[in-house]
Amino acid sequence: MKLSRTLAVAGRVLTQLRRDHRTLAMLLLLPCLLISLLWWMFDAVDPGIFSRLGPAFLAIFPFFVMFLVTSVTTLRERTSGTLERLLAMPMGKLDLVLGYALAFGAVAVVQSLLAVGLSVGLLGLEVVGPLWLLSLVAVVDAVLGTVLGLFVSAFARTEFQAVQFIPAVVVPQLLLCGLLVPRDLLPTVLKVISDVLPLSYAVDAMLHLTRSATTTEVWLDLAVVGGFVVGGLALGAATLRRRTA
Amino acid sequence: MMNNAVSATDLHVVRSGREVLRGIDLTLARGEVTGLLGPSGCGKTTLMRTLVGVQGGVSGTVTVLDARAGAAELRSRIGYVTQAASVYDDLSVTENLTFFARILGVGPDRVAECLALVDLADQDSQLVSTLSGGQRSRVSLAVALLGTPELLILDEPTVGLDPVLREQLWASFHRLAEAGAAVLVSSHVMDEAERCDRLLLMREGRILADGTPAAIKEQAGTDDIEHAFLALVRRAA
Numbered sequence: 399m400k401l402s403r404t405l406a407v408a409g410r411v412l413t414q415l416r417r418d419h420r421t422l423a424m425l426l427l428l429p430c431l432l433i434s435l436l437w438w439m440f441d442a443v444d445p446g447i448f449s450r451l452g453p454a455f456l457a458i459f460p461f462f463v464m465f466l467v468t469s470v471t472t473l474r475e476r477t478s479g480t481l482e483r484l485l486a487m488p489m490g491k492l493d494l495v496l497g498y499a500l501a502f503g504a505v506a507v508v509q510s511l512l513a514v515g516l517s518v519g520l521l522g523l524e525v526v527g528p529l530w531l532l533s534l535v536a537v538v539d540a541v542l543g544t545v546l547g548l549f550v551s552a553f554a555r556t557e558f559q560a561v562q563f564i565p566a567v568v569v570p571q572l573l574l575c576g577l578l579v580p581r582d583l584l585p586t587v588l589k590v591i592s593d594v595l596p597l598s599y600a601v602d603a604m605l606h607l608t609r610s611a612t613t614t615e616v617w618l619d620l621a622v623v624g625g626f627v628v629g630g631l632a633l634g635a636a637t638l639r640r641r642t643a
Numbered sequence: 644m645m646n647n648a649v650s651a652t653d654l655h656v657v658r659s660g661r662e663v664l665r666g667i668d669l670t671l672a673r674g675e676v677t678g679l680l681g682p683s684g685c686g687k688t689t690l691m692r693t694l695v696g697v698q699g700g701v702s703g704t705v706t707v708l709d710a711r712a713g714a715a716e717l718r719s720r721i722g723y724v725t726q727a728a729s730v731y732d733d734l735s736v737t738e739n740l741t742f743f744a745r746i747l748g749v750g751p752d753r754v755a756e757c758l759a760l761v762d763l764a765d766q767d768s769q770l771v772s773t774l775s776g777g778q779r780s781r782v783s784l785a786v787a788l789l790g791t792p793e794l795l796i797l798d799e800p801t802v803g804l805d806p807v808l809r810e811q812l813w814a815s816f817h818r819l820a821e822a823g824a825a826v827l828v829s830s831h832v833m834d835e836a837e838r839c840d841r842l843l844l845m846r847e848g849r850i851l852a853d854g855t856p857a858a859i860k861e862q863a864g865t866d867d868i869e870h871a872f873l874a875l876v877r878r879a880a
Contacts, residue, residue: 406745410734417733417770479729485788486697487746488718546763641699641713 400493406519407497411471412504425467425505429459429513437521445522450522454577456532460509460540461597462568468502468547469560476551482642491635499544499631506540527607531616535607538623539600544597545630552637571597575606596626648673648794648825649694654703656689663689665848667703671825673793676816678839679829681866685847687829688726691796694827695723697715708793719747722792726799728783732772736763736782739771740789747790757785760815762808777804784812788819795819813838836868844872851875856872 415422425472435456440447484494514533517523525532550567554560574584574592581592581602592598603619606612649671656664663686671677671694672715679687692698693705696713705712708720730739740754743815758764761781766774771782790847797816801809813835820826836842836856844852844859852859852875856868863871863878 402748403746406742410731410738410742413738414731414733478731479727480731482697483723483725483729483743484746486718486721486723487743487790488715488748489746505742594789640699640701643699 400490403493403504404497404500407494408504408611411498411501414471415501415505423466425463426509429509430516431508432444432459433513433517435522437517448521449524451577452517452521453525453532453608454575454601456510456513456517456536457539457574457597457600457604458572460506460512460513460536460576460601461543462564462572463509464502464540464543465547465568466561466564468498468544469551469554469558469563472498472546472548472551473554473557473560481638485638485640491638493546494638495631495635498548502544503541504539506544507537510536510540523608525608526611527613527616529610531613532604535553535600535603535616535620535623538620538627539597540597542600542623542627542630545627545634548634549630549637550633555619571595573596575601577601586643588622598621599623599627647671649707649827650702650703651694651705654690654693654701654705656693656698656702656880657700660688663848667848667850669843669850671794671827671854672841673823673825674820675811675840676736676820676828676838677841677843678827678836679827679828679843679845680833680836680872681831683831687831687845689724690800690829690845691798691827694794695722695796702760709879719790720793722795723791724784724797725801726802730771730779730782730786731838732855733770735768735770736774736785737751737767739782740785743786744768744789747751749789749791751863753791756766757788760788761785762811767863767871769825777808780804781808781812784820793823797826799829799831801830802832817849833867833869833872842868844868844875846872846876846879851879 437448437454510533514536518529520526546567548561551560574595575597576586581589581598584592599619599622603616606615646676647670650665654664654667655662659735660796667690681687689698693701694707694712696717710717740757744754761784763781766778771779780800787795801812816826816828836880839856842856842859860866860871863874865871865874
């Protein structure tokens with residue numbers, strides 16, 4: 399492992415993103431727009447609903463957007479031949495994956511701060527727990543999306559196939575994360591499935607922060623999500639093959 | 644055999660059930676430009692990928708620069724240019740080279756040298772997506788030259804280039820060889836043959852002939868390589 403190579407990859411990915419204004423806008427602004435839409439919609443019916451659901455969406459939107467962009471971007475690296483070229487060079491597999499995670503992680507920090515700032519500052523989302531911890535959970539969720547996107551891109555051969563992973567990987571997590579039905583009320587089998595999906599813990603952490611000032615539970619949830627991030631990075635690196643047919 | 648950069652014996656490659664290389668023995672000498680000629684689909688790319696160490700499904704022994712093909716220590720010593728330009732379209736020429744230079748651990752002055760070598764110094768700040776096909780493949784070539792490789796493997800590097808530039812590139816391949824590198828260049832165009840120190844004629848996963856252009860023509864009793872190829876195919880049948 400070599401830090402200079404990780405930084406070279408991260409710098410390169412960020413330069414590419416800077417050139418691609420539409421993707422950058424989608425990464426930074428789309429979660430804000432979607433949360434505003436949610437607020438607008440519920441504000442007319444019952445403002446209390448936004449305060450209940452908003453935190454969950456602060457976990458979900460960044461996760462979703464980062465998953466989509468990362469899986470397609472890394473797939474482009476695979477199909478353009480540059481991945482093969484890099485792996486034929488003195489490039490560590492983990493260095494490469496970490497470089498990607500670092501670049502998208504940096505974007506995730508900006509994205510999450512914007513989304514949290516908007517929700518709490520302008521849209522009146524009420525948070526009982528510490529605000530910085532809410533932001534941290536949002537950032538870790540976005541990084542989780544990045545890492546899962548990196549991982550699944552190994553199983554897609556085209557960008558078309560990569561996009562198909564959204565309904566397969568993201569939507570079940572969305573349904574079972576406690577947003578629609580509280581996790582405690584889920585049928586046993588679904589509860590078990592929900593327990594092994596990382597987004598459940600991210601949403602748990604967010605919901606807890608809006609209701610309580612204690613942080614122990616949040617740190618535990620965050621540790622689980624962090625575990626998935628580390629595991630995803632390792633698996634992502636393991637899917638890279640220097641020799642191919 | 645200090646002089647050999649590559650030696651391979653009884654090389655077989657199976658790709659999705661099909662035998663693409665069917666028992667190849669070859670050596671590549673340092674200081675020589677070797678041409679790998681043969682029709683499309685004869686296994687040139689697979690052979691090159693095997694020498695670089697990125698091909699799966701290989702049996703037989705391949706020794707490259709005194710190590711097993713694909714060994715980690717070789718990764719900074721081999722330059723490989725794939726047929727499709729493997730560079731980032733959305734980065735400029737210099738940004739591409741600077742990135743790969745950082746991966747290889749070579750300095751920025753080498754970037755300028757390699758740009759000059761492929762005659763792209765004037766396009767250095769242009770995005771690769773705005774370049775012509777020939778210019779893109781030269782960016783890809785420049786990346787392969789960054790690490791001053793001891794073995795340079797080029798898959799059809801001169802396809803689609805104008806004659807003047809082709810001439811220049813062949814001259815630079817020979818300069819690299821004179822500096823001690825082994826250079827393997829593939830082509831499906833037989834008229835590039837005369838530019839090589841040595842030729843490997845390939846067909847259907849086997850080496851049909853191996854020698855200097857003059858020796859191969861003499862062996863086949865013809866006065867150009869295209870006819871020599873045809874004569875050798877007929878003789879082998």
